[in-house]
Amino acid sequence: MARADGRNPDQLRPVTITRNWLAHAEGSVLVEFGGTRVLCAASVQDSVPRWRKGSGQGWVTAEYAMLPRATNTRNDRESVRGKIGGRTHEISRLIGRSLRACVDYKILGENSIMIDCDVLQADGGTRTAAITGAYVALVDAVRWMRERKMCKGDPLVASVAAVSVGVVKSTPLLDLCYTEDVAAETDMNVVMTGTGEFVEVQGTAEGRPFDRAALDQLLDLGAAGCAELTRLQKEALA
Amino acid sequence: MARADGRNPDQLRPVTITRNWLAHAEGSVLVEFGGTRVLCAASVQDSVPRWRKGSGQGWVTAEYAMLPRATNTRNDRESVRGKIGGRTHEISRLIGRSLRACVDYKILGENSIMIDCDVLQADGGTRTAAITGAYVALVDAVRWMRERKMCKGDPLVASVAAVSVGVVKSTPLLDLCYTEDVAAETDMNVVMTGTGEFVEVQGTAEGRPFDRAALDQLLDLGAAGCAELTRLQKEALA
Amino acid sequence: MARADGRNPDQLRPVTITRNWLAHAEGSVLVEFGGTRVLCAASVQDSVPRWRKGSGQGWVTAEYAMLPRATNTRNDRESVRGKIGGRTHEISRLIGRSLRACVDYKILGENSIMIDCDVLQADGGTRTAAITGAYVALVDAVRWMRERKMCKGDPLVASVAAVSVGVVKSTPLLDLCYTEDVAAETDMNVVMTGTGEFVEVQGTAEGRPFDRAALDQLLDLGAAGCAELTRLQKEALA
Amino acid sequence: MARADGRNPDQLRPVTITRNWLAHAEGSVLVEFGGTRVLCAASVQDSVPRWRKGSGQGWVTAEYAMLPRATNTRNDRESVRGKIGGRTHEISRLIGRSLRACVDYKILGENSIMIDCDVLQADGGTRTAAITGAYVALVDAVRWMRERKMCKGDPLVASVAAVSVGVVKSTPLLDLCYTEDVAAETDMNVVMTGTGEFVEVQGTAEGRPFDRAALDQLLDLGAAGCAELTRLQKEALA
Amino acid sequence: MARADGRNPDQLRPVTITRNWLAHAEGSVLVEFGGTRVLCAASVQDSVPRWRKGSGQGWVTAEYAMLPRATNTRNDRESVRGKIGGRTHEISRLIGRSLRACVDYKILGENSIMIDCDVLQADGGTRTAAITGAYVALVDAVRWMRERKMCKGDPLVASVAAVSVGVVKSTPLLDLCYTEDVAAETDMNVVMTGTGEFVEVQGTAEGRPFDRAALDQLLDLGAAGCAELTRLQKEALA
Amino acid sequence: MARADGRNPDQLRPVTITRNWLAHAEGSVLVEFGGTRVLCAASVQDSVPRWRKGSGQGWVTAEYAMLPRATNTRNDRESVRGKIGGRTHEISRLIGRSLRACVDYKILGENSIMIDCDVLQADGGTRTAAITGAYVALVDAVRWMRERKMCKGDPLVASVAAVSVGVVKSTPLLDLCYTEDVAAETDMNVVMTGTGEFVEVQGTAEGRPFDRAALDQLLDLGAAGCAELTRLQKEALA
Numbered sequence A, B, C, D, E, F: 001m002a003r004a005d006g007r008n009p010d011q012l013r014p015v016t017i018t019r020n021w022l023a024h025a026e027g028s029v030l031v032e033f034g035g036t037r038v039l040c041a042a043s044v045q046d047s048v049p050r051w052r053k054g055s056g057q058g059w060v061t062a063e064y065a066m067l068p069r070a071t072n073t074r075n076d077r078e079s080v081r082g083k084i085g086g087r088t089h090e091i092s093r094l095i096g097r098s099l100r101a102c103v104d105y106k107i108l109g110e111n112s113i114m115i116d117c118d119v120l121q122a123d124g125g126t127r128t129a130a131i132t133g134a135y136v137a138l139v140d141a142v143r144w145m146r147e148r149k150m151c152k153g154d155p156l157v158a159s160v161a162a163v164s165v166g167v168v169k170s171t172p173l174l175d176l177c178y179t180e181d182v183a184a185e186t187d188m189n190v191v192m193t194g195t196g197e198f199v200e201v202q203g204t205a206e207g208r209p210f211d212r213a214a215l216d217q218l219l220d221l222g223a224a225g226c227a228e229l230t231r232l233q234k235e236a237l238a
Helices: A086-100 A126-147 A178-183 A212-237 B086-100 B126-147 B178-183 B212-237 C086-100 C126-147 C178-183 C212-237 D086-100 D126-147 D178-183 D212-237 E086-100 E126-147 E178-183 E212-237 F086-100 F126-147 F178-183 F212-237
Strands: A015-019 A027-033 A036-045 A059-066 A112-121 A160-168 A171-174 A186-193 A198-205 B015-019 B027-033 B036-045 B059-066 B112-121 B160-168 B171-174 B186-193 B198-205 C015-019 C027-033 C036-045 C059-066 C112-121 C160-168 C171-174 C186-193 C198-205 D015-019 D027-033 D036-045 D059-066 D112-121 D160-168 D171-174 D186-193 D198-205 E015-019 E027-033 E036-045 E059-066 E112-121 E160-168 E171-174 E186-193 E198-205 F015-019 F027-033 F036-045 F059-066 F112-121 F160-168 F171-174 F186-193 F198-205
Touching: A015 A126, A015 A212, A027 A126, A036 A126, A059 A086, A059 A126, A086 A112, A086 A126, A086 A160, A086 A186, A086 A198, A086 B086, A112 A126, A126 A160, A126 A186, A126 A212, A160 A178, A160 A212, A171 A212, A186 A212, A198 A212, A198 B212, A212 B198, A212 B212, B015 B126, B015 B212, B027 B126, B036 B126, B059 B086, B059 B126, B086 B112, B086 B126, B086 B160, B086 B186, B086 B198, B112 B126, B126 B160, B126 B186, B126 B212, B160 B178, B160 B212, B171 B212, B186 B212, B198 B212, C015 C126, C015 C212, C027 C126, C036 C126, C059 C086, C059 C126, C086 C112, C086 C126, C086 C160, C086 C186, C086 C198, C086 D086, C112 C126, C126 C160, C126 C186, C126 C212, C160 C178, C160 C212, C171 C212, C186 C212, C198 C212, C198 D212, C212 D198, C212 D212, D015 D126, D015 D212, D027 D126, D036 D126, D059 D086, D059 D126, D086 D112, D086 D126, D086 D160, D086 D186, D086 D198, D112 D126, D126 D160, D126 D186, D126 D212, D160 D178, D160 D212, D171 D212, D186 D212, D198 D212, E015 E126, E015 E212, E027 E126, E036 E126, E059 E086, E059 E126, E086 E112, E086 E126, E086 E160, E086 E186, E086 E198, E086 F086, E112 E126, E126 E160, E126 E186, E126 E212, E160 E178, E160 E212, E171 E212, E186 E212, E198 E212, E198 F212, E212 F198, E212 F212, F015 F126, F015 F212, F027 F126, F036 F126, F059 F086, F059 F126, F086 F112, F086 F126, F086 F160, F086 F186, F086 F198, F112 F126, F126 F160, F126 F186, F126 F212, F160 F178, F160 F212, F171 F212, F186 F212, F198 F212
Parallel strands: A059 A112, B059 B112, C059 C112, D059 D112, E059 E112, F059 F112
Antiparallel strands: A015 A027, A027 A036, A036 A112, A160 A171, A160 A186, A186 A198, A198 B198, B015 B027, B027 B036, B036 B112, B160 B171, B160 B186, B186 B198, C015 C027, C027 C036, C036 C112, C160 C171, C160 C186, C186 C198, C198 D198, D015 D027, D027 D036, D036 D112, D160 D171, D160 D186, D186 D198, E015 E027, E027 E036, E036 E112, E160 E171, E160 E186, E186 E198, E198 F198, F015 F027, F027 F036, F036 F112, F160 F171, F160 F186, F186 F198
């Protein structure tokens, strides 16, 4: 199957990771997976949520949102509608869980890091681009904290990267763009550590149920994609 | 590892599926997985959401909620807080996607089925119990429609069942109760058709990342559990 | 006038009061008035609302809600609509006031009891069934507290029960089911103590205004119904 | 028992009913019961709510609210809090039901009348003052409609007036001011037609339950008060 | 150009300022600019918002709202809609800024004054009438505080008054009524101190952009109007 | 007075206007005034709001928002808080009014253009940068429409640009950055057409009232700044 942009089935789109895109945030990254462009900003606070106080442990959380015209047709703002939609909630929670897999809370101490992932332009894979970029912003925020001696060592115990995979017209593909995503029979998001372990696997039968063989193929493809993204994160952080 | 209730690692809790628990709903089921008790009510409407009008196709959706004292300590009502939380959104969406895998929308015609899954009592695995019970309520609702000639044939193309699996103290366990869920290092929800294909796989590293071998073990365990639940659904529907 | 279910005008529907229906709540009751089924859960907290702090006195309050498919046609969830409707507010307030008539706050000490009344199935008289069941759940919660020496004695100074009465086709009827309620010209809810005094009387002319004679007849009927419900509460609590 | 303002137990406060207080509304009344001042504005629309369309029948409804500084200490605005409180809901519904008892919807035709009752200053009895004033505004709105031939005759089939009664230090009192209301053991609102029939009776034991004798006394007192208010309404409308 | 009510272009409508219109508020004014009628209530609190605590300084703020039938056609309540509209926000902020120009926060001490401006009837210029009346209510609230020795001197360092001006059919007019406001090509609100300095100037091209000459003319007209309103405020406060 | 970045009092910050920053929007601009960076996206719809239907006329509106970490400390999202703040409302309305001054609605036909202005990074003057950039996005959206023959000619009758001016330490300054804005005694936003006429003038005494001479100086400064911005807009659009 030929892909719209001529990629091989197991090829990522061009990925760019631009650090320090913002002047104010303790860590900030503009991450691009092809036409998908997500601004990740890490904010450090020297306090923790109420339920965490006195524990000696920190907290990491994330919020995901899309600008109204990130997509082909405009979406109403969630602030104007007065509530957050299910999709936004679901993705914010996924990003938060993924980043928390990188952190030793005791070493972080009673500090919080909030990662805002705002999609400026969407072309498929916004949540996986967000996780991949947010990790880099998190590293920069932690470096900022360590310069100020806010942590008792290095709280980062792993790196994370994420990629989407899916079956389109019976072919497993890596890093789906929007038109491929819409056409996918099966859709999976794979979040992995830099050492090749799984943090989160979410596979969904969009059109028809999938068997174990397809699942295995998608996991292989996702693992290879995450390994490549890990390499790009390291490059960006060097 | 001995389980609190003496089960084998690959054993489900006692499951009961009580049909017609409600007088008004077109399909209704009280499903119990041990101490977890979910009331599933299917409501039929002879119309579809606006974006679906004129397509000749139907729609199936779901809403999940917990009564405030389903859990050990009381949770404030989402109606009183004025908004739906992220967890509720995430689970409602999962149940809806799972049930939609069973249905041929063209045969359903321009009708909707809404499945309400209300947790009366929670002891782990509420979302998987909800999916398993909701499928049975869906079948009853479809039978009700077919008696009234609302569909052009049988719109059900598959059955679905779901179960949670997880790794607790390095042991893979089937159908986690609440105390096991809290202690799990890895947590996975597996939704499968009656023919053993996957509809949704969601695996999360709660404590530490997991490798492919652990993932494979959990998928095996989940597949066996779903097969057993499929058998119990058939029995209940006989 | 013959009633749909063959009852005499002054006869209650079959009433069942099942205690300890839930595993987690300090008191819980499934109360049934015919087809009306309400789950009442009492939650104890060893604190009071802010405005009550330091007073040495406790607080009792209630929340009422209906599951979406408790009724013949589905109602949207108040959590989804993002606000609580007027009817829900009105009934929650009525239940709270009724239960507060049973309690000596000084003896209760600075503790709170919240009674959640969730209608699983509705066939008229949900608010009166809720009050009648909630009182029993309250007694169980208080017993739970006394076993733990949380109170300085018995804070319960009265029992309460409630029933609806109404005039249908000029005949005063006790304990209206839904079809009778819809047809009623006058509708009254009577909340009484176990010693036959009034806690709340709410009479409404649905179709046409009513005179003092009709009011008196309804009060007599309500008083007899509450006396019978008091007897059933005692039996359940024995 | 001497009353703060020297009234007899069965005496109303000075009542004034000022018609046409507003320039724009089809009917408007500033009603005063002593220090309680409520602005009632009736708005006519030549349409009905969606669920009423095509029925040939009209609708009457009401909304009650308090200005933030109507009371001794300031209350936050419900618009700022983003939701309507239970008390506001309860009273709006009571006023609406009371006014609907006056109207023949078929004669009203497919028109709506909305009565806004805004409490400018509160000193007890705001809901009963609101009902009493709202009826007069309703009459003016109906006259306005009849001048424009919007109705097929006179849709008003009754008048309504309302008053609060209560037991303070064992003495039944008519038309409680705020300090009496706070001290009342029993509190009752009585809504009656001009011909002396009941539209709504709401009695609440604030401090302790009340017996039938007390209830009867309060009903007598309320009936006399409503008769006097009916006389004042007629005078104002003459 | 002849004005609807026969006024000269540079003439205010009849203005009345009635102090102490409410019994409970520390300062209260019913201000009328022709048919525009705004009730201004000043509430004193011996505390400040959280972000101001410990500063030794006070705070003054304002909220503006309209009764639903203040206007020719009824507007839905913002409390019912569950949110405050942009216009309400904008005007509340303008009134707050204007009043804060009058106050020395250090002399006020850690006290707050909230001014509620509720439009009972609207005929153009509601925000400028609100500011003009609110200032008088503020003075009364400050006098009330000074009688109770809550301030360390006189916190009022200026007076403010406000008026609208606009160009209608090429003629600059002072104090526009509603029909003039709707027809205005340019609309300006001018807020000035009693000593003739500007606190706020907001000019908007409604129909077509305006040049510096028109702007100058409107400022002259506004300055004269504010001077006259200052005189009326003084008279009212004498 | 020396400015932090060495500018003259009457000098703009470096301004860049990057067109077509987004792939999907009909017009899009990233506008930068020094460290202030606003993304303006124009969305065309071939319909109008309900109240405008059948008029033959179009509509232009705008929404302004800030990303949570656009500023030095993180602000909670308005979508999470569930409501839009007063400042956001005020600025959205200002941008909308300013852009509407450019458009002949009859020539636009029954089409709408919504301009989203999202502040990616804030350093003072976000609203004036937004207006200046939004105009350019509007022009591109109109060109897009004209290529598709959606308009009956050129609906643009004027250009608009905007700049902030203010008095800091008694010196009138053009185009204030954040630290200057905070220190300003008087703050004014000036919106002008390309032909030098005023569309909106908003001057506010932050610290102390200002006299006519100061107002005149600020207007002169604003007019010069807008003229320069108009030149830059033309350059960008060439």
